[in-house]
Amino acid sequence: MSGTQPVPNRTLITVSVMMGNLMQALDSSIANVSLPHMQGALASTSDEITWVLTSYVIAAAIMTAPVGWMAQRFGRRNLHVTCMAGFTIASMLCGAAESLEQIVAFRFLQGMFGAALIPLSQATMLDIYPFEKRPQVMAIFGMGVMVGPITGPTIGGFLTEAFSWRAVFYVNLPFGLLAIAGLLAFLPKAPPRAELRFDWIGFAVLATAVGSFQLMLDRGQGEDWFHSPEIIAEAVVAALGLYLFVVHMLTAKDPFLPPGLFRDRNFVCGVTMVFCTATVMLASSSLMAPYLQTLAGYPVEEAGKTLAARGIGTMLGMQLASRLAAHVDHRKLMAVGLLSLGASLYTMAGWTPDVGQPQMMATLFAQGTAIGFVFNPMTVVAFTTLPAHLRPYSTSLQSLCRSLGQALGVSVTSFMFVRSTQISHEGLASHITRFTPLPSMLDPATLHGAELLNRLVTREAQIIAFNNDYRLLSLVVIPPLFLLLLMRPHLRPAPAAPTAPVAERA
Numbered sequence: 116m117s118g119t120q121p122v123p124n125r126t127l128i129t130v131s132v133m134m135g136n137l138m139q140a141l142d143s144s145i146a147n148v149s150l151p152h153m154q155g156a157l158a159s160t161s162d163e164i165t166w167v168l169t170s171y172v173i174a175a176a177i178m179t180a181p182v183g184w185m186a187q188r189f190g191r192r193n194l195h196v197t198c199m200a201g202f203t204i205a206s207m208l209c210g211a212a213e214s215l216e217q218i219v220a221f222r223f224l225q226g227m228f229g230a231a232l233i234p235l236s237q238a239t240m241l242d243i244y245p246f247e248k249r250p251q252v253m254a255i256f257g258m259g260v261m262v263g264p265i266t267g268p269t270i271g272g273f274l275t276e277a278f279s280w281r282a283v284f285y286v287n288l289p290f291g292l293l294a295i296a297g298l299l300a301f302l303p304k305a306p307p308r309a310e311l312r313f314d315w316i317g318f319a320v321l322a323t324a325v326g327s328f329q330l331m332l333d334r335g336q337g338e339d340w341f342h343s344p345e346i347i348a349e350a351v352v353a354a355l356g357l358y359l360f361v362v363h364m365l366t367a368k369d370p371f372l373p374p375g376l377f378r379d380r381n382f383v384c385g386v387t388m389v390f391c392t393a394t395v396m397l398a399s400s401s402l403m404a405p406y407l408q409t410l411a412g413y414p415v416e417e418a419g420k421t422l423a424a425r426g427i428g429t430m431l432g433m434q435l436a437s438r439l440a441a442h443v444d445h446r447k448l449m450a451v452g453l454l455s456l457g458a459s460l461y462t463m464a465g466w467t468p469d470v471g472q473p474q475m476m477a478t479l480f481a482q483g484t485a486i487g488f489v490f491n492p493m494t495v496v497a498f499t500t501l502p503a504h505l506r507p508y509s510t511s512l513q514s515l516c517r518s519l520g521q522a523l524g525v526s527v528t529s530f531m532f533v534r535s536t537q538i539s540h541e542g543l544a545s546h547i548t549r550f551t552p553l554p555s556m557l558d559p560a561t562l563h564g565a566e567l568l569n570r571l572v573t574r575e576a577q578i579i580a581f582n583n584d585y586r587l588l589s590l591v592v593i594p595p596l597f598l599l600l601l602m603r604p605h606l607r608p609a610p611a612a613p614t615a616p617v618a619e620r621a
Contacts, residue, residue, distance in 0.1 A: 132195070172226065175227070178230035250436070431483075449493055457592040
């Protein structure tokens with residue numbers, strides 16, 4: 116497939132691959148709100164039930180990297196259909212699980228099959244559309260990637276309340292069947308390359324590095340980070356695995372990932388920007404939900420409505436950026452988006468629960484628009500100068516960097532929130548003595564007064580911690596701004612010179 120040649124049924128292919136794209140993106144977060152219901156039904160502890168999320172994330176992270184090789188070896192359509200079918204079957208098994216061990220195993224299987232859906236859909240859409248339509252196509256792709264995790268908790272909460280937690284997984288069945296039928300009917304078949312051999316050493320050391328890194332991030336907060344021997348061991352294994360992977364890639368004859376990927380300046384800058392911006396996008400939304408419900412006192416419906424402004428802004432920003440891309444340098448669009456994103460995050464660093472809902476929604480809408488301005492041009496420019504034969508590898512590596520960035524952002528902000536709350540609580544409480552004038556209901560000499568006073572101090576400490584987290588996130592946009600200076604512009608390839616007729620040359 117090539118975007119320069121006419122491909123029939125482009126629209127139907129796009130719809131088919133986007134179904135899988137959206138399913139995978141939704142399932143990364145749709146089960147979050149259902150965990151308490153699963154915990155009761157499966158008779159598990161709060162620590163054990165989190166493996167429903169962790170198993171999916173680890174499996175998806177490990178299996179994202181080999182997608183490029185598998186697409187070349189087995190053919191992209193064959194791999195896409197197999198992964199879509201496996202993902203749908205694993206979803207049904209998750210819904211039918213009767214024990215914690217079963218659902219963790221099935222979620223791991225779901226993550227393994229789902230890992231390929233996003234990079235395969237991105238590579239397919241880049242291939243079937245011509246160069247000049249890539250900004251619009253990546254806007255469509257980006258909406259599935261970005262809006263899925265944002266709307267996942269809302270959809271998951273509705274399905275759980277209206278039916279049960281099992282409906283969160285069963286809902287994938289009709290969409291999975293439609294996507295499989297569309298892929299079989301419309302996606303061109305690419306011949307498999309049986310001569311390719313798998314780099315088991317490269318995969319093993321990379322999988323070890325990624326799996327250990329994900330475990331470290333998932334369990335770090337509960338194990339008090341580097342005060343725990345387990346977390347130290349996981350960090351050492353992750354670093355060692357990454358080092359061995361780099362050495363192997365540079366010295367092996369046929370490495371797992373082609374070194375040519377890392378010789379392309381635009382692609383290296385692009386995946387680095389993906390990693391940086393991904394740390395902000397998921398972390399900021401994961402902070403907002405408890406802020407609205409716990410501190411601002413919003414009901415679930417109002418909190419969802421407020422957060423929806425960000426998703427609407429993201430969709431609008433992507434569409435607007437794709438239209439402007441024909442007239443404005445992509446790097447300028449990214450610069451505007453990054454500066455706007457940093458400004459919105461810094462504004463949120465000064466929020467208190469007294470801020471009105473309209474102001475919150477306006478800021479979140481502006482933040483979503485800024486994300487759209489960053490993500491769409493960034494995805495296009497990253498593939499501008501990359502050879503087409505490296506595209507399957509590049510999309511899988513970009514997805515892996517996005518997943519790792521999201522995991523790192525959530526873990527760091529969670530750690531900073533807990534630590535900042537403790538420090539702020541201690542600082543605020545140190546100013547309260549028996550000589551501090553307080554209302555009688557807050558008299559620390561009484562049990563009831565001491566409890567109310569502690570709640571009040573904890574609430575103020577949490578507000579300060581939220582502000583500190585958003586202030587930290589606003590600084591993450593600085594490295595991508597410097598990377599813009601290294602990126603080449605997105606220029607349309609020059610048309611090939613016409614060949615003179617034979618008679619004329621004679």
